[in-house]
Amino acid sequence: MGVLKVEDLKAYYMTDIYGIKRTVRAVDGVSLDINENEIFGIAGESSCGKTTLIKVLSGMVIPPLTVISGKVLYNFKDENINILSLDKDELRKTRWEKISYIMQGSMSVLNPVRKIYKTFQDFVEAHQKITKKKDFMRKVRSHLEKLGLPREVLKAYPHHLSGGMRQRVVIALATIFRPNVIIADEPTTAVDVVVQRGVLQMLKEIQEEQKNTIILVTHDMAVHANIANRVAIMYAGRIVEEGRTKDIFESPMHPYTRYLIASLPMIGDKSDKVNIPGAPPNLANLPEGCGFHPRCPYAMDICREKVPPLIENEDGRRVACFKGRDCGK
Amino acid sequence: MRMKMDGEWHALRGETVGNNEKLFSIKGVTKVFTLGGLLTGSKLTAVNEVNFDLESDNPEIFTLAGESGSGKTTLARLMLHDIEPTHGKILYKGNDVTKIKKKKEQMQFMKEVQPIFQNPFETFNPLKRVDRYLYATTVNYGIADSRNNVERVIDDALKSVGLSLEEIRGRYPHELSGGQLQRVSVARALISRPSVLIADEPVSMVDASLRMSIVNLFKELKEKQGVSVVYITHDLATAYYISDRIAIMFRGSIVEMGSVEKVLGNPLHPYNKILKESVPKPIPDEKWEEKINLSMLEVKEFSKVGCKFAGRCPFVMDICIRENPKDFFLDERVVRCFLYVEKK
């Protein structure tokens, strides 16, 4: 069952300062089909457009970001939501109850001068009236318990907690309404490796218990390998490959994905790793045709002129490459 | 056992018997910061009794690995003579670094020990052109004087990192990618022909597709130009890939140190074991098995007496809480853990 459908989304940043016009094509024709009850990973480097994609998916389209074309349609059991057509109030209602958002850097979500339980109160009150305080606190405590967080956390201020604990509190906040979709934007980039493991395990458990959808966006491929069911690889504002995690890692098809997987270092492996030649393109100045062709060893003439479409093959894998299956042959 | 141990210990610590000139010799270095005011402040031991050496005849890549708060950045600043140790000695080529007072000596030291910073976009002034630092380094350290020579020196340095003066001339930082900027940073550091590069998280802010090229560059610098690199990181996978020796740091102490194959291949210290297991592998079939237990209050861990890891350690014993663990030597490594007390 599809819970989110993105159709040929194009979202650009358009600025005009002192006569200098710039158009940054951050999301340049993205189509996605995300199912219920799965962890969907979006992988890509720092300038591939994934941050902008998330902004649009959660409805935060503020100028100079403009949606040029395309649709973002959510399909929940009892309603369909076109997030780009919602007004401010409807958006506020949808956020947190149906679609919630976990970001990098937990401190910006937690109010540093309020105790944690008050922050929970603030969040909930923005959506529902709290009639019985005792019931509410009981609910919050049991929610935290289920997630393995000690109840002392509620009485503390954010700066008393370690970074990892703060991030987990933020996840608890994001899941208190049991939303249908959780968008996690680099949730573990700012934390240590051991804490990362704890945070990711928590996310996995929540997903297994609530049976919702998690859209996990991170540049760290090893994280996707560990918890994502399906992964989409983004490059230069477009999706270049998408499929089941196992397939992507074991038999990557797009040249960029193949390079990426081959260059991942691992403990125990001292063999020479390749590096991808060239540099990621500037989104304000994208090349004609396929975004990867300047760095692709298999580039053909057609790659320099036309944008390769994302084509699905029998195994459910989608690749945007004119060579497709025959890549490398 | 003991006698054999001594010889091995010297070797693993970098000292070769009989040769006194180490490139760097860190002996019992401790750095304590006082937070807060004179009357109410608390003390934070950022670096706790750290010992290691770097060889001068064999260039090597030595990794200081650890999470944030482990003290690795403080240790780097101590080695660069940015700050001074509270106790202990730092010797560079036999000379005490803390005794450097005169400008001239400081310049000589900086010429031979150069840093590489984490954020390539902050390393350079965003309002100024990038090549200015290259010119400044060349002229200020007296590497070249006439105009032609300066440009040639800069071009050579840039070529050794895979760039050229043509590409970089007149560019501002925002016109280059993170990978390119980091390479320029390395090129600048190489101009004065240093013996040691101290690289603090040099690839953590660089895109994944460009990361390996910088990491491979360090490998090349060691092999072809004989430059030693102190590689500071929290990324154990890249550390394994390029280092010869590694020191794992936890809350200011080096808990395990030795060759990278041994330390990461077969970890002895309990923290190191958990660390290694927690590194996510890029193989979908090998996911994490067990759940782990996270500490709640960071500050508590720092001020406890005894081993800082005792709160989380699955093998904790009474003595761990009472006393600070000492360094023990076995299997060609140093481990700071009471589990490995040498049996008499």
Add this chain to the structure above:
Amino acid sequence: MISVIIKDLYRYDRRFRFAFIVLMGIVILSILSLFSPYDPSSSYQVPVNYPPSVKYIFGTNSRGQDIFWMMTFAIRNSLLFGISTALLSRVISIFVGLTAGYKGGVTDRILMSINDSFIVIPLLPLLILFSFMFKDRMNLLFLSVVMACFGWPWDARLIRSQVLSLKEREFTRTAVYSGMKALSITWREHLPFVMPIVFATTINNMLWSMGLEVTLAVLGLSHINTPTIGTTIYWVNQHHAFTAGIWWWIVAPIVISIFLFVGLYQLFVSLNKYIDPRTRLLRIGG
């Protein structure tokens, strides 16, 4: 270079266009003072209290002076006064701010103690005292120097805090490891970031000093025979122009000073936005 900047701003920034036109007008007026047919310090040159007409554009006042030509002198003197005070105090504040920020330690503390003592001194009573002490020698230049000596502390602190934060940034360390000397780093690496503040405070200072001059003059404590906006208002009061119905005499300086102040302020806002390192980055395509 400067003409390119002015052209850019004129075309794209409405505020700047307004400010530019207004200030150009004022500067032209002050230049006209060089062509005045009357000596500003003399009086009873023309018939008294004539309302504005073709012959006397702004009318004449009770002292028998042509208000239009008097205004040209007044504007010129006020402008020059403001500029000189601002420039002088800039020099002091940049020097103190940069040195305190970069050196730190004992130097910083000494400089900041001096700084803070100056802030605390109440300026108006002091100026009133000075004007009684130096009644005759109190000309505009003297006043300007005195004000400059008191107009620097606020801005010195601003500059110092900017330098303090710049010192912590990584590119300062890169500069150190490139062998650059401390002074060179402060001047060449940090100054571009400090410039917007210096610029903002220059105009701010001008506005402040001109306002203070008007206050002093109205109280009769400045050199009343030198025409400035303030002294004009003093004479208006002396001759009870309002009750006598000679409205054109008071309207002229007030309208002009409104234009001057508003124009300067708009200039400050638009230029500040332009120089700000963040928009600068966007401009060069960052």
